[in-house]
Each structure stands twice: as structure tokens, then as C-alpha cells.
Amino acid sequence: MENPANVRVIAAIRAIPAGQVAGYGEVARRAGLPGRARMVARLLATNDDPCLPWHRVVRADGRIAFAPGSASYLEQCARLRSEGVKVEAGRVRGLRPAPTVDQQLWGDHG
DNA sequence: ACCTTGACAGCGA
């Protein structure tokens, strides 16, 4: 992690509370990088920190980014379930296909 | 420097 952008992204991901999930684009804009969803994905792909809650990052529609059946897919799915996140057909409950999603993903308290 | 690939997102059909 050399550039501050990556640091911001990492921070944003680490800011996702357990039991909650966030989309790549959501994380990106939380990191101050609107439109950099793919950067988040690439960053996770090159991520080496095991402490990073990467499993809390899903696609905008709430589906797992990995191919159904793949090791990573099962891994993420298992981790999410372990946190109480409802996952059905590779899709996460609590996330809606509708936009204007903000604090809905980051806690309804504030 | 050019083209392709990738853990994506948004919009229209």
C-alpha cells in the first residue's frame, strides 16, 4: 500500500461492520473514489492482508462476485453466513437493487 | 505505447 487511494479503500472496507455488506462502488465512493469500483476489485484481488474483511464486499446487486461453486465463492458465502448475513442463491439479503443506498448498508442507526 | 483483462456499476430492452 503506497498510494493514499488504496489506503482509503482499505479503510473503507475495514469500516464495514460485521454482519453488514457493501458494494464495490459503495466502498469506492466511501473511500472518496467515485466510479472506482473496479479499482476496489483489483485491490482486493491483489490484497494480501488476511485481516481485511473482503467477504463483506459484494456486487451492487448483492450477489457474490465470484463464480458460483468456486473456492472463493464458498469461502465468502461461509464467512458471511458466519456473521449472520443471509445468503441465498449467491445473493445477500438486506441489499436492494434500488439505488439511493447509503447508510442502509452501514447501519440504520446513523 | 497499444491492446486485453478484471472479485464492477449504471442504464435500456
Add this chain to the structure above:
DNA sequence: TTCGCTGCCAAGG
């Protein structure tokens, strides 16, 4: 909801 197209940025060949 699913499929296709476009926009986006960085790394690899």
C-alpha cells in the same frame, strides 16, 4: 430478473 453496451482505471503481455 436477465442480457448487452458503455464508462471506468490499473496491471500484464
